């Protein structure tokens with residue numbers, strides 16, 4: 179069974195204050211983590227980090243608002259994920275403060291003994307971007323490195 183994890187953006191119906199007067203409206207997007215099993219996205223609930231409304235994530239970059247669901251009591255948060263991470267990783271991430279989807283992604287990599295690189299932070303000056311990257315190896319060990327890129331990069 180092929181399994182993979184992905185961070186992707188879903189669109190909400192809310193608008194951030196700085197975009198309030200835009201026409202056409204610029205809806206807020208937030209990052210969610212999803213598991214793809216045999217090419218199918220596992221549906222899950224996610225809460226908008228701006229307005230708090232609950233979404234049902236049904237596909238990559240696609241979600242439906244879960245009407246009538248007021249609280250996301252069943253949604254896993256960072257505190258829940260901390261329970262299953264090795265202490266060293268927990269301490270490190272608590273310091274770096276990545277968003278929920280990054281915590282979920284790292285937990286997923288460790289659980290499935292997968293190797294990947296996760297961008298934690300970036301500094302940007304003109305056309306130079308330095309990324310802080312967490313490299314997770316299949317044996318669960320990890321290393322932080324930096325990488326300089328010349329052009330704009332998309333954090334994915």
Ligand SMILES: [Zn+2]
Nearest residue numbers: 190192226229
């Ligand atoms: Zn929202």
